[in-house]
Amino acid sequence: MSVSATARITAVADGRGSTLLPVLESDGPLAVRRTRSPEAGCARVTVVGAMSAPLGGDRLSIEARAEAGARLSVDSAAATVALPGAGPEAGAASYTIRLSVGEGAVLRWLPDQLVSAYGSELDMVTQVELAAGARLVLREEQILGRHGEQTGSLSTRLTVRLAGRPLLDQQVAYGPTAPGGWDGAAVLGGHRAIGQLLVVHPLFEDAPAAPRLLGTDAVLTPLAGPAVLVTALAADARLLRGILDEALSGLPNGA
Amino acid sequence: MTTRAALLVLADGRFPAGGHAHSGGAEPAVTAGRIRDPRSLADFCLGRLHTTGLTAAALAAAAAHGLDPLALDEAADARTPSPALRAVARKLGRQLMRAARATWPGPELDALATARPRGAHQPVVLGLTARVAGLGPEDAAHCVAYETVSGPATAVVRLLSLDPFEATAVLARLAPALDRVAEQAAAAAREGIDALPAASAPLLDIAAEAHAARPVRLFAS
Known part of the structure; x- marks a missing residue:
């Protein structure tokens, strides 16, 4: 039985330097919990996968808003593992993330890895709307296959608009249903861990x-707007996180 | 009106638009040992065709269809995170614009040249050129899709001393995939700017920056 669920988070500034969460709605397998923030004035939310998801056929989404002046940090309790559905008719799962960040607001969106298990099929869409002067730190990591396993089919699209204009639009597809050449010399070159770190800041x-090379298979590039993107490939999830963490330590972390 | 000859003029590798100085990412892939032989070249070309090739073909098809070239230029920027590749796309766009205005003079090309004096993204210029030459979105998409693979194949002949017959055979075997990508690009273009694909290739972006930083290289990109 496939699931359709939408979790919602809204963060607002209380006008006295703190951030409140008037909307914090869990749904189905997506549980969202307010957790202790290491930083004063910033609300932290952790997405807790209450059950294994997404399975083939599931339609999951998370909508998070940081309204003007709010500071919101979202992470997750564990990696998300895309798994095959029950039976051959289950079809692809979809996972949609919609983020919006208001003027002067900060959103740090730092979930754990998305793992594409053998036999799974997932279409992931992330849409971000930023107001002028919004700040964003967003990390995406895709791991193709669990340990020693072939990958499932994974497609992702990340679209970011700043003040209504396109800032970044990236679409990738890997695995058995992807068009040919995805594992070759132009796209992945045999790597199994792919990461992106986007930092948008008025600075x-x-x-x-x-632009700066980070080792042999990662690069930090300025976008055509006020943002940098780190694109990294690695052999596994641990090495990938190392590259992205090091890059983030040298960037404005939403502050 | 038949336009087949105009398509040949625009798609000809000898059309003076400067593309011969670029390897489409093949030189860094050869340097890294990722392209070694016809088979890995074919894999490279297929990956490039299905990612940045599809994206560029759709931008060209959209310009040929009559969508706003400046909005398409902005969409191209958002689809090109590498500043080295943005610079290459604009430089090639500027060179193509000079050749195109001399070949098919008209107000549409003049307007884009005035709005983007340092060059618009090459696929946008190509699409607009196709439009002015009386060609359609499929034609523009075919031109760009073919360039996406012919550039690397030609470059690898020089870089690896690959047999030119083998390189041409790689291109010929890609023909059905080229047709499908061009069709897909043109279909997306007809649905409007929000429907345009944004397929990307992480390794091409990473290698482009590494290549731009290299002091000695045969091709500019």
Whole structure:
């Protein structure tokens, strides 16, 4: 039996330097909990996978808003594992993330890895709407197959708009249902862990970052707007996280 | 009106638009040992075709269909996170614009050249050129899709001293995939700017920056 569920988070500034969460709605397998924030004035929410998801056929989504001046940090309790559905008719699962960040607000969206298990099929869509002056730190990590396993089929699209204009639009597809060449010399070159770290900050408006190589298979690049993107490939999840963490330590972390 | 000859003029590798100085990411892939032989070249070309090739073909098809070239240029920026590749796309766009205005002069090309004096993204210029030359979205998409693979194949002949017959055979075997990508690109273009694909290739972005930083190289990109 497939599941359709939408979890919702809304963060608002209380006007006295704190952030409140007037909306914090769990749904189905997506449980959202307020957790202790290491940073004053910032609300932290942890997505707790209450059961194994997404399975083939599931339709999951999370909507998170940080309204003007709010500071919200979202992480997860564990990696998300895309698994095959029950029976051959289950079809692909979908996972949709909709984020919006208001003027002067900060959103840190730092979930754990998305693992594409053998036989699974998942379409992931992340849409971000940023107001002018919004700040964002967003990490995406895709791991193709559990340990020693072949990958499932995974497609993702990340679309970010800033003040209504396109800032970043990236779409990838890996695995058995992806078009040919995805594992070859132009796309993955045999790597099994793929990561992106996007940092949007008004600081980059006047002082764009310089492009920089991070080892042999990762790069930090300034986008055509006030943002940098780290694109990284690695052999496994641990090495990938190491590259992204190191890159993040040198970037404005939403502050 | 038949336009087949105009398509040949635009798609000809000898059309003076500067593409010969670029390997489409093949040189860094050869340097890294990822392209070694016809088989890995075919894999590279197929991956590039289905990612940045589809994305660029759809931008060209959209410009040929009559969508706003400046909005498409912005969409191209958002689809090109590598500043080295944005610079290459604009440089090639500027060079193509010069050749196109001399070949098919008209107000549409003049307007884009004025709005983007340092060059618009090459696929957008190509699509608009196709439009001015009386060609359609499929034609523009075919041109760009073919360039996506012919550039690397030609470059690898020089970089690896690969037999030119083998490189041409790689291209010929890609023909059905090229047709499908061009059709897909043109179909997306007809649905409007929000329907355009954004397929990307992490390794091409990473390698492009590494290549741009290299002091000695045969091809500019």
